[in-house]
Amino acid sequence: MKRFDVSKAEFEISNFTRIIWRTPRDKELWEPRLNRISRLHALTEYEMVRRGYRRAATYHVTLENFPQFIERIQRDGLIFLPIARSAFYSGFSHKHIPPRRGEPYFWYGVIARTEEDARRFKEASGRRDGHLVIGELLGYPSCCTQFFTEVWNAGVYDPLWEVARNDGSPVVEENPWLKTADKLVIYITDPYPEAIQELRYFGIRVTSHIPHSHRCEETRRVGKKWRKVMEDLDPEAVDWLYEILESPIVWDSYHGVVQVHTPWFIGVTQTYPYLDLRRIVVLNDDRIPWDIYV
Numbered sequence: 001m002k003r004f005d006v007s008k009a010e011f012e013i014s015n016f017t018r019i020i021w022r023t024p025r026d027k028e029l030w031e032p033r034l035n036r037i038s039r040l041h042a043l044t045e046y047e048m049v050r051r052g053y054r055r056a057a058t059y060h061v062t063l064e065n066f067p068q069f070i071e072r073i074q075r076d077g078l079i080f081l082p083i084a085r086s087a088f089y090s091g092f093s094h095k096h097i098p099p100r101r102g103e104p105y106f107w108y109g110v111i112a113r114t115e116e117d118a119r120r121f122k123e124a125s126g127r128r129d130g131h132l133v134i135g136e137l138l139g140y141p142s143c144c145t146q147f148f149t150e151v152w153n154a155g156v157y158d159p160l161w162e163v164a165r166n167d168g169s170p171v172v173e174e175n176p177w178l179k180t181a182d183k184l185v186i187y188i189t190d191p192y193p194e195a196i197q198e199l200r201y202f203g204i205r206v207t208s209h210i211p212h213s214h215r216c217e218e219t220r221r222v223g224k225k226w227r228k229v230m231e232d233l234d235p236e237a238v239d240w241l242y243e244i245l246e247s248p249i250v251w252d253s254y255h256g257v258v259q260v261h262t263p264w265f266i267g268v269t270q271t272y273p274y275l276d277l278r279r280i281v282v283l284n285d286d287r288i289p290w291d292i293y294v
């Protein structure tokens with residue numbers, strides 16, 4: 001049996017992300033909170049390098065912001081090495097999009113503490129086997145980088161289902177109406193909040209790597225450092241972030257679209273196109289997840 005069950009659907013839906021609020025009250029309360037959480041994650045990416053908790057981070061910078069950005073990294077004693085230009089896109093993307101002639105673009109590159117690390121990162125990012133070096137420079141646990149390299153090379157660019165399978169939880173075939181199974185479900189019990197990436201498309205995450213399992217000890221250890229830095233920057237947003245990550249979450253992926261259900265909203269975005277419905281149910285507390293699954 002093949003290690004990864006890869007579909008043959010060869011298409012990709014254009015980038016988009018949408019939030020569907022359950023009630024007007026949820027929108028009023030949580031929309032500004034999601035913005036704060038997402039901004040905090042971006043700030044923490046940078047701050048983790050500045051404080052020496054990781055050697056490098058990826059960074060996106062627009063031409064308008066370039067002067068202030070260069071001033072800032074020089075003041076902080078860091079290096080920025082541009083790697084590629086990308087056209088602007090809405091929502092979440094698994095890769096950069098080369099801009100057409102005359103089209104506005106931003107620079108994608110690496111921030112590092114030393115020029116040598118910046119060079120190593122840039123060289124590795126052009127190689128198919130570069131993930132291990134990149135993972136090490138970004139401070140990702142080696143167990144997770146090895147796993148990611150394996151699934152990425154199998155062609156799965158959004159491997160959350162593979163993470164859930166790797167947890168060792170059984171895959172349940174569910175179908176209340178038909179004779180053959182039409183959806184595959186994995187129930188995750190007691191995940192570490194730092195290892196939940198099911199909402200990352202919407203900027204809701206602690207660390208920036210895909211864990212090899214929802215109970216990866218190394219991810220938890222690294223995640224505690226991220227949490228500490230986040231608490232220094234915006235403690236209120238950290239409380240909201242953990243409130244979400246410690247709630248029931250249902251991740252539904254079907255034909256290239258993923259819907260992530262939470263108690264306050266449903267996030268929708270594009271993903272890797274599986275041929276059947278795959279669902280990850282994160283059982284986070286005593287609430288029955290079907291209460292949120294409407």
Ligand SMILES: [Zn+2]
Nearest residue numbers: 143144212216
């Ligand atoms: Zn790991």
